[in-house]
Amino acid sequence: MNKVFSRSKGLTDVPFTFCPGCTHGIIMRLIAEVLEELDILEETIGVSPVGCAGFSQDFFTCDFVGAAHGRAQAVGTGIKRALPHRTVFTYQGDGDIAAIGTQHAVHVAARGEKITSIMVNNAIYGMTGGQMAPTTLTNMKTSTSPFGRDPQTMGFPMDFPKLLAGIPGAAYVASVSVDSPKNIKKTKDAIRKAFKVQQAGLGFSLVSVLSTCPTNWGLNPSESLKWLRENMMPIYEMGELKVSEEVEKL
Amino acid sequence: MEEKVLLKGNEIIGEAAIRSGCKLFFGYPITPSTEVIEYLSANLPGQGGTVLQAEDEIGAINMCYGAACTGSRVMTASSSPGVSLKQEGLSYSAAVELPMVIVNVNRCGPGLGGLGPAQSDYFQSVKGGGHGDYHLIVLAPSKAQELYDYTMQAFDLADQYRNPVMVLTDGYLGQTMEPVVLKERPPAQEWDRSWIVDGAEGREKRILASYSLTNEIGEANNLYWEAKYKEIQKKEQQWEEFHTEDADYLIVSYGTTGRISKSTVLNARKKGIKLGLIRPITLWPFPVNAFKPFLGKIKGIVTVELNTGQMIEDVKLAVNCGVPVELYRRQGGMLPTETEILEYIEEMIMKTDAKEVQA
Numbered sequence: 001m002n003k004v005f006s007r008s009k010g011l012t013d014v015p016f017t018f019c020p021g022c023t024h025g026i027i028m029r030l031i032a033e034v035l036e037e038l039d040i041l042e043e044t045i046g047v048s049p050v051g052c053a054g055f056s057q058d059f060f061t062c063d064f065v066g067a068a069h070g071r072a073q074a075v076g077t078g079i080k081r082a083l084p085h086r087t088v089f090t091y092q093g094d095g096d097i098a099a100i101g102t103q104h105a106v107h108v109a110a111r112g113e114k115i116t117s118i119m120v121n122n123a124i125y126g127m128t129g130g131q132m133a134p135t136t137l138t139n140m141k142t143s144t145s146p147f148g149r150d151p152q153t154m155g156f157p158m159d160f161p162k163l164l165a166g167i168p169g170a171a172y173v174a175s176v177s178v179d180s181p182k183n184i185k186k187t188k189d190a191i192r193k194a195f196k197v198q199q200a201g202l203g204f205s206l207v208s209v210l211s212t213c214p215t216n217w218g219l220n221p222s223e224s225l226k227w228l229r230e231n232m233m234p235i236y237e238m239g240e241l242k243v244s245e246e247v248e249k250l
Numbered sequence: 251m252e253e254k255v256l257l258k259g260n261e262i263i264g265e266a267a268i269r270s271g272c273k274l275f276f277g278y279p280i281t282p283s284t285e286v287i288e289y290l291s292a293n294l295p296g297q298g299g300t301v302l303q304a305e306d307e308i309g310a311i312n313m314c315y316g317a318a319c320t321g322s323r324v325m326t327a328s329s330s331p332g333v334s335l336k337q338e339g340l341s342y343s344a345a346v347e348l349p350m351v352i353v354n355v356n357r358c359g360p361g362l363g364g365l366g367p368a369q370s371d372y373f374q375s376v377k378g379g380g381h382g383d384y385h386l387i388v389l390a391p392s393k394a395q396e397l398y399d400y401t402m403q404a405f406d407l408a409d410q411y412r413n414p415v416m417v418l419t420d421g422y423l424g425q426t427m428e429p430v431v432l433k434e435r436p437p438a439q440e441w442d443r444s445w446i447v448d449g450a451e452g453r454e455k456r457i458l459a460s461y462s463l464t465n466e467i468g469e470a471n472n473l474y475w476e477a478k479y480k481e482i483q484k485k486e487q488q489w490e491e492f493h494t495e496d497a498d499y500l501i502v503s504y505g506t507t508g509r510i511s512k513s514t515v516l517n518a519r520k521k522g523i524k525l526g527l528i529r530p531i532t533l534w535p536f537p538v539n540a541f542k543p544f545l546g547k548i549k550g551i552v553t554v555e556l557n558t559g560q561m562i563e564d565v566k567l568a569v570n571c572g573v574p575v576e577l578y579r580r581q582g583g584m585l586p587t588e589t590e591i592l593e594y595i596e597e598m599i600m601k602t603d604a605k606e607v608q609a
């Protein structure tokens with residue numbers, strides 16, 4: 001029989017522990033496939049955060065280091081500076097990278113640190129039970145914005161990849177989504193490009209992926225995908241936000 | 251060949267790091283420790299190493315964490331407020347058992363405080379500092395040569411026990427110029443490196459992380475660390491004794507005040523007072539063994555500290571309250587003179603003698 005689909009060599013056989021309909025798993029599979037296709041699984045070191053994204057350390061077949069909440073990019077910097085010829089990536093939630101870890105995100109971009117960061121934006125703190133994130137939409141209800149996020153007192157949702165795209169050392173920044181087969185393909189292309197940017201030593205690369213959190217959004221899986229499409233995609237600028245001249249030539 | 255040089259204390263720490271094979275340094279400027287990063291910025295890259303000025307101390311310690319995961323020798327240096335920012339990272343580093351060296355050129359606090367010499371970070375350094383049950387190995391130099399020697403030793407201990415090691419000094423030592431012999435240290439022993447993360451090439455993947463999924467795993471981890479700390483406590487206590495053989499009274503003091511106290515001891519001896527000094531070199535593990543021979547023989551102990559009295563708690567535990575222990579302290583960046591200390595001790599002796607007469 002002809003096998004048309006199999007588990008990526010980039011993934012261990014540990015079953016995913018995400019809630020039903022959570023798209024964290026799709027994003028991890030895409031990264032694993034890219035690492036396998038680029039044949040860099042044996043030379044890659046991943047850095048996991050704290051958050052639902054943190055389980056990544058068990059799911060990939062490459063080496064992994066678990067960082068404190070928000071510190072994955074500083075940890076990644078340390079690894080990359082020690083082993084400049086290895087591929088280093090961080091896999092982080094939106095709260096991890098765009099709230100508690102903001103300073104590291106801004107400065108890995110400023111230094112053009114040759115690492116790749118995958119930001120999983122579900123507009124919420126998933127792991128801790130659905131509190132407001134910097135990416136939570138205006139009027140969106142969370143456990144710490146029970147009456148909806150009021151920008152007057154809670155601030156506006158932050159388009160973090162857009163902010164990082166404005167920093168010179170960021171060579172490649174893309175904002176993508178995994179809500180449909182077409183967008184899943186685009187996401188994989190962006191992830192592949194981000195790793196190639198790192199391999200070519202062109203600077204910092206970031207792929208922000210809009211992702212669902214059915215559990216804390218209080219929606220079922222298909223409603224979640226629809227909600228993401230209708231509410232998040234209009235707010236967050238989508239597509240390639242930064243492609244440096246050198247990256248164009250890749 | 252052994253070279254003798256004249257350098258600032260902080261520069262000596264930098265030179266010792268280079269000669270210890272430190273390959274990466276991550277730091278953030280703060281007085282009075284800044285010369286460490288300045289010296290290394292000028293000298294480490296030429297030796298094939300990397301120096302990176304991080305966005306802050308949190309960044310710096312987490313970069314150390316990442317680099318240490320690869321098995322590279324790595325160091326950071328800071329002063330009190332900066333070291334406070336590193337505490338979460340140190341807790342994680344201890345939990346993942348990462349060898350690294352942290353230098354704290356203690357300034358006086360709390361808050362922004364001042365730049366003067368202090369020992370007010372004693373508790374933070376020896377009791378853990380960050381969250382959870384863990385310990386750093388803490389070495390306390392009292393002169394330039396020891397800044398050099400102990401920094402080198404710190405790298406070896408860090409590798410041997412897979413544990414962060416702190417060199418705790420102060421602005422007085424860090425800023426003072428003194429001659430130092432750049433002794434060659436025998437090449438470091440090769441420790442097991444089958445834990446490092448450097449790409450799973452031809453081997454199973456490795457994970458370096460500290461999350462315990464269940465309480466049972468959590469307890470097993472804590473028991474394992476506890477056993478390691480006990481072993482360190484058993485094997486690594488270090489201290490210096492000065493005129494202790496026939497002592498009636500002992501000063502216990504480390505670092506800068508340990509050094510000043512030596513003059514106090516000599517002056518006391520001239521006056522016929524049998525005073526000795528125990529200078530802890532390892533603050534953790536605290537050298538409890540140093541005190542055993544003196545129990546039942548001495549009349550009193552004075553700890554001399556640059557804080558409100560922190561180490562005195564460990565001294566009291568070490569003598570199990572079997573000897574009166576008093577504190578002489580200066581704070582806020584002030585240093586005591588040897589005479590001030592002696593005057594305090596003479597007063598204490600008078601009180602003790604009066605009690606003996608009453609009895």
Ligand SMILES: Cc1ncc(C[n+]2csc(CCOP(=O)(O)OP(=O)(O)O)c2C)c(N)n1
Pocket residue numbers: 050051052053069092093094095096097120122124125126127128133
């Ligand atoms: C210093 C610190 N503060 C707070 C926490 C608690 N905490 C763990 S994960 C998390 C938020 C995670 O949200 P996000 O990064 O968006 O990841 P998600 O779970 O949504 O994938 C928080 C606040 C922590 N572990 N450490």
Ligand code: SF4
Pocket residue numbers: 017018019021022023024052122126127212213214215216
């Ligand atoms: S809590 Fe949300 S982000 Fe976390 S696994 Fe469940 S659905 Fe996914």
Ligand SMILES: [Mg+2]
Pocket residue numbers: 093094095120121122123124125126133
């Ligand atoms: Mg999130």
